[in-house]
Amino acid sequence: MSTTDTDTAAGKEAGTPPEGGTAPDSGAAGEERELGVAGSQLSTAPAEEINVPSLGPLGWARWFWRQLTSMRVALLLLLLLSLATIPGSLVPQTSIDQLKVQDFQNRHPTLTPIYEKLQLFHVYSSVWFSAVYLLLFISLIGCIVPRTWQFIGQLRGRPPAAPRRLTRLPAYTTWRSEAEPEQVLLAAQKIMKRRRFRVHASGDAVAAEKGYLREVGNLLFHIALIVLLVSFAAGQLWKTEGTSLITEGGGFSNSRTQYDDIKTGQLFNSDDLAPFGFQLDRFTATYERNGPQMRTPRTFRADITYWEGADGAARKTSIKVNEPLEISGYKVYLLNHGYSPVVTIRDGKGDVTYQGPVVGLPIDGANLTESVVIKVPDYRDKNGKKDQIGFQGQFLPTWVRSHGMFSVFPALDNPTLVLTAYHGSLGVDGGTPQSVYQLDKSRMKQFMESDGKTKFARALAVGDTMKLPNGAGTLSFDGVKEWASFQISHKPGDQGALIGAVAALVGLAGSLFIQRRRVWVRAVTGADGTTVVEMAGLGRTEYAKLPEELADLAVRLQADAPPAPDAEPDPEPGPESTTDSTQDSTKESAENSVGNSEENSVRGSEEGPAKDPTPESASDTADPADPAEGARA
Amino acid sequence: MNLAAEVNENLAHYSNVLIYSAMAVYTLAFLAHIAEWVFGSRSAVGRTAAAITSGAEAAQRATVTVQAGGQRGATAVLERPKIVTRSAAGSRDVPDGPGAAGGTEQGDVYGRIAVGLTVLAFLFHAVGVLFRALSVRRAPWGNMYEFSTTFAMVAVATYLVLLVLKKNVRWIGLPLVTTVLLDLGLAVSVLYTASDQLVPALHSYWLWIHVSCAIISGAALYIGAVSTLLYLFRDRYEAQLENPEGKQYRQAVKSVLARVPSAASLDKFAYRINATVFPLWTFTIIAGAIWAEAAWGRYWGWDPKEVWSFITWVAYACYLHARATAGWKGRKAAYLALIAFACYLFNYYGVNIFITGKHSYAGV
Numbered sequence: 001m002s003t004t005d006t007d008t009a010a011g012k013e014a015g016t017p018p019e020g021g022t023a024p025d026s027g028a029a030g031e032e033r034e035l036g037v038a039g040s041q042l043s044t045a046p047a048e049e050i051n052v053p054s055l056g057p058l059g060w061a062r063w064f065w066r067q068l069t070s071m072r073v074a075l076l077l078l079l080l081l082s083l084a085t086i087p088g089s090l091v092p093q094t095s096i097d098q099l100k101v102q103d104f105q106n107r108h109p110t111l112t113p114i115y116e117k118l119q120l121f122h123v124y125s126s127v128w129f130s131a132v133y134l135l136l137f138i139s140l141i142g143c144i145v146p147r148t149w150q151f152i153g154q155l156r157g158r159p160p161a162a163p164r165r166l167t168r169l170p171a172y173t174t175w176r177s178e179a180e181p182e183q184v185l186l187a188a189q190k191i192m193k194r195r196r197f198r199v200h201a202s203g204d205a206v207a208a209e210k211g212y213l214r215e216v217g218n219l220l221f222h223i224a225l226i227v228l229l230v231s232f233a234a235g236q237l238w239k240t241e242g243t244s245l246i247t248e249g250g251g252f253s254n255s256r257t258q259y260d261d262i263k264t265g266q267l268f269n270s271d272d273l274a275p276f277g278f279q280l281d282r283f284t285a286t287y288e289r290n291g292p293q294m295r296t297p298r299t300f301r302a303d304i305t306y307w308e309g310a311d312g313a314a315r316k317t318s319i320k321v322n323e324p325l326e327i328s329g330y331k332v333y334l335l336n337h338g339y340s341p342v343v344t345i346r347d348g349k350g351d352v353t354y355q356g357p358v359v360g361l362p363i364d365g366a367n368l369t370e371s372v373v374i375k376v377p378d379y380r381d382k383n384g385k386k387d388q389i390g391f392q393g394q395f396l397p398t399w400v401r402s403h404g405m406f407s408v409f410p411a412l413d414n415p416t417l418v419l420t421a422y423h424g425s426l427g428v429d430g431g432t433p434q435s436v437y438q439l440d441k442s443r444m445k446q447f448m449e450s451d452g453k454t455k456f457a458r459a460l461a462v463g464d465t466m467k468l469p470n471g472a473g474t475l476s477f478d479g480v481k482e483w484a485s486f487q488i489s490h491k492p493g494d495q496g497a498l499i500g501a502v503a504a505l506v507g508l509a510g511s512l513f514i515q516r517r518r519v520w521v522r523a524v525t526g527a528d529g530t531t532v533v534e535m536a537g538l539g540r541t542e543y544a545k546l547p548e549e550l551a552d553l554a555v556r557l558q559a560d561a562p563p564a565p566d567a568e569p570d571p572e573p574g575p576e577s578t579t580d581s582t583q584d585s586t587k588e589s590a591e592n593s594v595g596n597s598e599e600n601s602v603r604g605s606e607e608g609p610a611k612d613p614t615p616e617s618a619s620d621t622a623d624p625a626d627p628a629e630g631a632r633a
Numbered sequence: 634m635n636l637a638a639e640v641n642e643n644l645a646h647y648s649n650v651l652i653y654s655a656m657a658v659y660t661l662a663f664l665a666h667i668a669e670w671v672f673g674s675r676s677a678v679g680r681t682a683a684a685i686t687s688g689a690e691a692a693q694r695a696t697v698t699v700q701a702g703g704q705r706g707a708t709a710v711l712e713r714p715k716i717v718t719r720s721a722a723g724s725r726d727v728p729d730g731p732g733a734a735g736g737t738e739q740g741d742v743y744g745r746i747a748v749g750l751t752v753l754a755f756l757f758h759a760v761g762v763l764f765r766a767l768s769v770r771r772a773p774w775g776n777m778y779e780f781s782t783t784f785a786m787v788a789v790a791t792y793l794v795l796l797v798l799k800k801n802v803r804w805i806g807l808p809l810v811t812t813v814l815l816d817l818g819l820a821v822s823v824l825y826t827a828s829d830q831l832v833p834a835l836h837s838y839w840l841w842i843h844v845s846c847a848i849i850s851g852a853a854l855y856i857g858a859v860s861t862l863l864y865l866f867r868d869r870y871e872a873q874l875e876n877p878e879g880k881q882y883r884q885a886v887k888s889v890l891a892r893v894p895s896a897a898s899l900d901k902f903a904y905r906i907n908a909t910v911f912p913l914w915t916f917t918i919i920a921g922a923i924w925a926e927a928a929w930g931r932y933w934g935w936d937p938k939e940v941w942s943f944i945t946w947v948a949y950a951c952y953l954h955a956r957a958t959a960g961w962k963g964r965k966a967a968y969l970a971l972i973a974f975a976c977y978l979f980n981y982y983g984v985n986i987f988i989t990g991k992h993s994y995a996g997v
């Protein structure tokens with residue numbers, strides 16, 4: 001018996017274990033205490049302590065710490081955590097969808113300032129949410145450390161000695177045997193050791209305990225939760241995450257300038273970006289063509305060539321929505337896709353001023369109608385005078401004349417490029433950064449048809465060329481390429497999180513499926529000269545198989561301590577069992593651990609003093625006479 | 634290609650017919666269960682309920698004789714040591730009720746018929762779900778309709794497995810069949826979605842793992858929740874038996890409660906189910922995180938579905954902690970278990986219908 005447990009009342013008594021049931025103090029109180037000891041430390045749960053201290057600041061601090069690390073407060077913090085998590089699913093969150101937040105704020109002008117004060121638009125990084133989980137984890141650490149020490153103490157100690165009255169334990173059996181008591185105890189030790197019980201003999205009894213792995217599992221689970229949290233925190237501090245849009249034939253190499261946008265953790269240094277790159281060779285998308293889910297995408301695949309290090313060998317692979325590329329500790333995810341019409345633009349003198357794909361920005365997600373903007377800053381008109389032109393319009397993968405300027409299907413069934421053109425100043429020289437997807441028309445003039453009234457616009461099929469009015473140049477629509485956008489991210493905490501998750505699962509399984517239980521065997525010479533063998537078992541209340549296990553052990557022990565033939569005057573007049581006839585039903589009720597009414601009718605009435613006349617009056621509070629309670633008191 | 638499409642249409646059609654047939658047979662099973670409970674109420678149980686408890690007061694102990702296997706050489710006597718069990722202090726020593734039939738022969742016959750019909754309905758149901766899966770050549774849980782039908786199927790399967798294992802679960806038959814009927818009715822009327830393929834984000838073997846675990850967890854947690862709810866009623870009923878002067882349930886309610894297992898058994902049953910499922914639910918969330926990482930590039934993004942899975946998980950952790958905390962075990966822990974299951978249900982219906990997030994695709 002360990003003496004490291006100073007938290008539990010039972011543990012304090014455990015310091016002086018009564019040897020072999022010959023404890024000096026007798027009477028009801030002593031007996032109850034003894035049972036408490038028998039059940040003590042069946043788990044390492046901390047004690048419940050509610051009384052307020054009357055000490056100075058140190059006492060208060062101690063009390064506060066005890067409270068924070070008590071089961072009751074852990075439970076309350078867990079409840080709080082689940083409550084605190086809810087608002088984030090009801091109020092739009094900036095971390096998830098900035099647009100939705102904006103929309104919400106526009107619609108609720110009065111609520112918005114209140115919500116902002118309460119940090120309801122970023123619940124999971126709010127002060128109050130953080131406070132709850134940090135308190136929970138402090139409580140968790142404050143709980144694990146002493147429990148670990150206590151458990152190590154238990155491992156070094158011995159199972160508690162047998163209580164004097166084994167009959168009061170949850171499972172009990174007895175018989176008389178011709179074998180000598182010493183022989184019986186030796187046999188019992190051997191049997192239980194073979195069953196991997198930890199065994200300790202003292203006096204006229206043997207104490208055995210099994211299922212320590214339950215505690216190991218429980219501690220492992222709680223430690224794994226801390227590992228998980230630390231890994232997430234590390235991931236946040238050292239992460240980097242950015243996106244890049246690439247058209248077929250284009251490439252990416254991992255440096256800050258190649259990202260369209262990049263977010264890094266507070267402790268990340270962009271010099272740390274690992275050298276690698278890839279090129280998008282081809283992008284394939286297919287769509288459902290019939291049925292109610294027409295247009296729903298069926299496959300997205302990006303075929304790429306990639307290399308690692310400054311001059312690593314090029315390798316080919318493909319990235320799909322669920323299958324990112326893993327490279328140099330980074331992951332490259334396929335995010336989105338669209339079309340890039342390929343055009344050739346010649347100026348008024350017939351010189352090529354632009355040739356290549358132009359990224360279109362989808363404006364209608366389902367059918368991929370895209371807005372297209374082309375800016376040509378280096379341009380000369382037919383007289384050779386410097387000017388700038390810009391094209392604006394839409395790209396429709398499937399154009400049907402009757403449906404207007406919107407695509408009717410996302411695949412390239414009838415790709416059409418509809419454009420109008422402007423000339424004047426693009427405003428790109430002023431130094432202020434401009435979006436490539438928008439045309440600033442404030443200092444530009446739109447081209448007009450020859451009638452001078454209608455605005456110039458053309459719809460082009462692949463291979464078509466449009467001539468700008470007055471010989472101002474041409475634009476040919478040469479073909480269509482696909483573009484894909486990628487998310488490139490590096491989260492260093494992943495490994496730890498994975499280990500934590502696996503450890504949590506293993507620990508949880510151990511904690512919930514392994515049962516810790518104790519068995520005692522006592523053998524003494526009875527009044528008639530034969531040996532009285534008693535066995536009793538104790539486990540947590542949920543452990544339903546205890547009677548079965550005890551019976552199993554008893555059967556094995558009876559091989560070495562066969563029951564005496566004349567079992568007529570039973571020394572401990574047990575209930576006259578008539579249940580042997582209904583073997584099946586009794587087995588079943590053993591599993592259910594509560595007998596059915598038929599068996600209740602044959603319950604024996606024995607040992608008057610131990611009987612509690614009103615068992616129902618016992619309340620939920622810890623009762624030292626209940627060993628399972630004592631285990632956690 | 635066209636031929637294959639037609640075969641699939643046919644399969645989907647047969648699947649619908651089978652689900653409707655299953656519902657018809659479940660309805661018959663429901664009626665048979667009702668008959669079982671009605672005939673059972675004519676038994677003497679209701680009238681003698683009080684007598685049982687006073688008997689229990691006189692004797693606190695149940696004697697259980699356990700057959701220990703594997704002892705070939707021993708004689709018959711040796712094989713059966715008598716184990717005296719004693720329930721923990723604080724719990725009442727009330728025996729389990731005799732079951733819905735109340736020990737009446739007629740009730741028992743109806744009960745057996747109900748179980749037989751449930752098995753038959755389950756076969757229709759399972760083949761219906763299988764055909765649906767074959768018609769789309771993927772796991773049958775791409776949308777709410779498929780999720781609901783599969784969920785109900787797994788709940789019934791769990792019940793039947795427990796029956797085969799000779800667990801004392803026949804009392805759960807009526808509530809189970811009732812909810813299965815409600816669930817299927819909702820599925821075919823409100824949630825129905827024609828059979829179709831998945832959007833690419835749902836293409837992953839983690840879908841198989843994640844969603845199948847979610848469904849199995851839910852089905853088992855449902856049975857745990859029914860048991861918990863019944864525990865609360867039965868616990869009050871047992872308290873009333875001790876205190877005949879106080880407020881009482883009506884006679885009809887008493888007659889039902891007298892026949893279900895004891896509060897202690899129900900509580901233990903619920904705990905064992907919840908405790909067994911908790912690691913599975915933990916794994917479901919982890920698998921979901923791995924899938925999300927593959928599909929969207931982040932393990933955890935506080936998407937509403939993720940939020941509510943997390944809340945459900947924490948709520949069940951609360952329940953498990955409560956059972957180990959003085960002052961919280963018993964009824965309070967049971968309330969926590971019910972709240973936790975309500976969170977699961979909200980995640981299953983509420984989030985899909987009321988809140989939009991990344992997890993809402995394909996119709997509802």
Ligand code: HEM
Pocket residue numbers: 043044045046069070071074078136139140141143144218222225511512911947950953954957
């Ligand atoms: C981070 C949140 C936590 C979670 C998710 C969690 C979860 C769990 C789970 C699932 C169990 C298994 C229940 C069982 O064996 O029946 C458990 C047991 C336990 N937890 Fe926690 N826990 C958390 C925090 C804490 C804290 C802060 C404490 C410290 C007071 C604590 C102390 C315990 C103890 C002592 C047990 C064993 C109870 C027993 O022996 O039955 N836990 N916990």
